[in-house]
Amino acid sequence: MRNNFNFLLIAIKSEVLKARNTVALWLTLLYPLGAVTLSMLFHFAERSHVTPDNIDFINNFNGLASFFLPFYAVLMVSFFCQMEHRNSMFKHLLALPIPRWAVFYGKLAASLLLLLSAWVLMMTLAYVSLLLLAWLSPKLALTSAFEHAYFIRITFRSFLSTLAMVVIQYLLSLKMRNVVASVSIGTSLIILPVAILFVLGITGLLTNPGVLKWLPKYDPYSFPYSFVFNFSTSAPPKQEFFSMPLAIWTVVAILLAVAGYYEFRRRNIK
Amino acid sequence: MPEINNKRSEYAISTQGLKFAYGNRPVLEGFDLNVPSGSIFGFLGPNGAGKSTTIKAILGLLQVKPGMVNVFGMEFHSNSMAILQKTGAMVESPSQYEHLSARRNLEITRLLRQLPTSRIAEVLNIVGLENEADRPVKQFSTGMKQRLSLAIALLGKPELLILDEPINGLDPSGIIEIRNLINRLNTEEGCTVFLSSHILDEIEKICSHVAVINKGKLLYQGDTSGLVSRYKGQDSLIIQCNQAVKALEILGSGSLLASKDGISIPWPGREETAGLLKKLFEQGIDIYTVQKEQNDLESSFLEILQEGGKA
Numbered sequence: 001m002r003n004n005f006n007f008l009l010i011a012i013k014s015e016v017l018k019a020r021n022t023v024a025l026w027l028t029l030l031y032p033l034g035a036v037t038l039s040m041l042f043h044f045a046e047r048s049h050v051t052p053d054n055i056d057f058i059n060n061f062n063g064l065a066s067f068f069l070p071f072y073a074v075l076m077v078s079f080f081c082q083m084e085h086r087n088s089m090f091k092h093l094l095a096l097p098i099p100r101w102a103v104f105y106g107k108l109a110a111s112l113l114l115l116l117s118a119w120v121l122m123m124t125l126a127y128v129s130l131l132l133l134a135w136l137s138p139k140l141a142l143t144s145a146f147e148h149a150y151f152i153r154i155t156f157r158s159f160l161s162t163l164a165m166v167v168i169q170y171l172l173s174l175k176m177r178n179v180v181a182s183v184s185i186g187t188s189l190i191i192l193p194v195a196i197l198f199v200l201g202i203t204g205l206l207t208n209p210g211v212l213k214w215l216p217k218y219d220p221y222s223f224p225y226s227f228v229f230n231f232s233t234s235a236p237p238k239q240e241f242f243s244m245p246l247a248i249w250t251v252v253a254i255l256l257a258v259a260g261y262y263e264f265r266r267r268n269i270k
Numbered sequence: 271m272p273e274i275n276n277k278r279s280e281y282a283i284s285t286q287g288l289k290f291a292y293g294n295r296p297v298l299e300g301f302d303l304n305v306p307s308g309s310i311f312g313f314l315g316p317n318g319a320g321k322s323t324t325i326k327a328i329l330g331l332l333q334v335k336p337g338m339v340n341v342f343g344m345e346f347h348s349n350s351m352a353i354l355q356k357t358g359a360m361v362e363s364p365s366q367y368e369h370l371s372a373r374r375n376l377e378i379t380r381l382l383r384q385l386p387t388s389r390i391a392e393v394l395n396i397v398g399l400e401n402e403a404d405r406p407v408k409q410f411s412t413g414m415k416q417r418l419s420l421a422i423a424l425l426g427k428p429e430l431l432i433l434d435e436p437i438n439g440l441d442p443s444g445i446i447e448i449r450n451l452i453n454r455l456n457t458e459e460g461c462t463v464f465l466s467s468h469i470l471d472e473i474e475k476i477c478s479h480v481a482v483i484n485k486g487k488l489l490y491q492g493d494t495s496g497l498v499s500r501y502k503g504q505d506s507l508i509i510q511c512n513q514a515v516k517a518l519e520i521l522g523s524g525s526l527l528a529s530k531d532g533i534s535i536p537w538p539g540r541e542e543t544a545g546l547l548k549k550l551f552e553q554g555i556d557i558y559t560v561q562k563e564q565n566d567l568e569s570s571f572l573e574i575l576q577e578g579g580k581a
Contacts, residue, residue: 014378021369083367092365092422095329096382097354269331270292 007099011106012113019114024080028114031072032122035065040129047137052145058154059239063228065122066158070221072118073162074169074186077111081173081182091269104264108170108257115166119159123152153241158227161246163253164220171260189221217245220252279343282307282430282462283328288337290327297323300337301488303481305464310456312477312494313466314571320486321466322362325434328464329359341430355383358428360436364419368408372399372418375407376425383426393421396451412439420448424455431455433465437472449476474498474567482574489574497570505537506563509547512556520553521546537562 019025039061043050050057084090084107093103134141169186176182193215200206216226227239283305290298297320305311315321327334328341330350339346341353366375376390394400397417407415416439423431436452437445453476455461467473473480474494481491490497510532511517517533538546543560550557 010381010384014381017374017378017381018367018370020374083369087367088363088365089367091326091329091331091361092359092379093382094331095354095357095359095361096379097351097426098382099351266333268333269326 004102007102008106008109011098011102012109015107015110016113018083019080019110022079022083024076024083024111024114027072027076027079028118029121031068031076032065032118032125035061035068035122036125036129039064039126040133043129043140044133044136047133047139050139052143054142054146055150058147058151059228061126061151062154062158065155066224066228069158069162069224070165070190071187073115073166074183074190074221076114076118077166077169078173078179078182078186080111080114081107081170082179084174085177085179094269100265101261104174104261105257108167111166111170112163115159115162119156123155126151126155154227154239157239157241157246158224161224161227161249164249164256165223167253167256167260168220171256171263174260174264186221189219191222193219193222194225220249223249279307279340281305281340282309282342283464284340285324285328286338286340288324288327288334288339290323290332290334290337297486298327298334298337299486301483301486303488303491305462306479307462308456308460309479310452310463310477311465312473312480313464313483314468314470314473314480315466315483316575317468319483321483322434323486324483325359325361325432325464325466328432329354329357329361331361355426356429357432358423358426358430359432359434360419360423361432361434364412364415366407366415366418366422369406371404371406372410372421373403375418376403376422379422379425385425389425389427393424396424397421398447413441413444416440417444420451427459429461431461431463431465433463435467436465437467437469445472452476470568470571480567482571484575489577494567497574498567507535507537507543507546508559508561508563509533509535509550510558510560511550512558516553517550517555520550520555532558534563 039057042060042064043057046056084093094100130140130142165186169182172185173179173182196215197206197212200212206212213226216222216224223245226245281304283303285301285303287300288298288303289296289300303324313321313324323332326332327337328339328346330339330346341349342356344353346353366372367378370378372394373390376393380387380390391400394403397420399414399417399421402410402414407418410418416436420433420436423433431452433452437448440448449472452463452465456463465473465477477494479492480494480497482489482497509517514533521533521535535546537543543562547557547560
């Protein structure tokens with residue numbers, strides 16, 4: 001058991017070493033920076049409507065971050081796997097004295113580690129931006145009523161909701177040598193439910209988008225949007241952390257990660 | 271992880287009925303390859319013969335069913351970790367992370383092999399890349415990448431070194447260095463070297479044993495000298511002269527070949543050659559050049575491929 005854990009640990013460490021100077025790492029830095037900058041500008045423009053608990057800021061921030069989150073995750077995972085294909089590294093990695101499962105789960109764990117790093121960086125930058133905004137305008141100063149726990153919880157929930165998508169994209173990217181193909185599939189699946197709503201709306205077939213609010217829940221790629229597209233005016237301002245779809249997609253992610261390994265184990269490295 | 275038996279098995283690699291197909295296209299047609307321990311084993315074959323596929327099958331990168339691969343006398347699939355611990359490999363084109371430096375590439379493999387950090391400096395020194403270690407690999411020439419791949423393969427002090435086209439892209443001095451390095455690893459450290467190459471001259475210079483493969487079939491395996499001597503009787507004497515047909519009549523043998531420039535006959539031996547030339551000269555034939563066409567690995571290789579094609 002200890003030996004197995006050691007294998008996994010060195011596989012993750014090696015993935016972290018590889019991440020240097022990669023598109024995946026740059027995206028992990030740029031996505032939080034971009035999301036926080038946009039949110040900061042929006043919050044500053046709306047400074048006259050700020051409430052002490054900053055619930056609107058938190059929900060808007062989460063909405064903005066969640067909008068870019070699936071795109072970031074698809075690109076990050078695809079490019080992180082692409083470096084193995086581009087450099088013909090699988091034949092080297094799998095001829096080393098390390099089990100295939102460690103190579104497979106080490107890379108998946110490193111992808112999730114990058115995702116987690118993006119969240120940690122985003123939260124850090126969000127607080128830095130709030131301090132900066134308070135310095136620019138006293139109206140925006142953080143009060144004791146600010147819902148820190150809620151802020152952390154709902155942004156983390158958005159990241160957690162990408163788990164199934166990350167695993168599917170990981171399996172696709174391991175299979176496809178061409179990064180354009182895996183990115184195209186990923187982004188199409190993100191946009192699809194939004195595009196359906198948009199097309200039905202402009203053609204007049206759908207007058208109330210709320211009737212299709214369930215749509216993103218069935219697509220793991222646009223699932224993060226299901227928390228932020230608020231179609232109902234009577235929705236409560238604070239959202240719950242736990243939801244049944246989140247639990248189901250988390251279980252699906254785990255099952256796919258197990259099934260994906262069995263395919264990878266039997267794969268011929270050409 | 272099972273330990274490798276200290277007592278050396280007769281063969282470092284041995285395969286039985288090795289078969290593999292990409293879809294419906296068979297690439298390996300079920301052959302038994304035996305690589306003696308301590309040898310430098312050359313693996314020859316034209317493009318698409320199945321050399322790289324064989325190497326991948328030996329390293330467990332391809333699922334070969336049916337067929338069995340034994341390395342160090344152990345069945346590969348149930349002992350893969352122990353076998354790979356003692357095996358260094360370079361498969362097809364150099365595999366490196368081009369966005370990283372040579373040192374970082376070595377660091378990744380060192381980490382995965384759980385070796386001491388000092389090994390990195392040692393292998394960089396062996397392949398002569400110590401001054402280029404911190405440059406990104408994308409700035410490397412093909413030869414430097416080849417050296418780095420070799421350094422990566424050498425990291426684990428392998429008992430078996432599998433090299434797929436190791437001298438591709440190297441300049442003449444690089445080729446000599448690699449040849450000397452392979453010889454040194456073999457003689458001083460007892461490392462078995464299995465190498466595939468298109469460069470027959472190099473195989474002849476360096477390899478104690480050789481195997482020839484074509485269209486997934488093993489056509490020959492054994493001593494390099496054995497392969498050359500197998501066709502020894504077919505060394506030829508080429509005589510360029512002014513009257514080829516008349517020369518043929520004088521020498522009078524059914525196995526002679528004539529063209530407008532001269533004749534080709536099986537090598538008759540030194541003294542006999544002198545006698546034949548004297549005979550032609552006496553009959554008024556002008557002789558321009560006399561040349562013994564020596565049978566070498568290249569001609570043996572071509573003969574074997576032709577025989578294999580007819581079979």
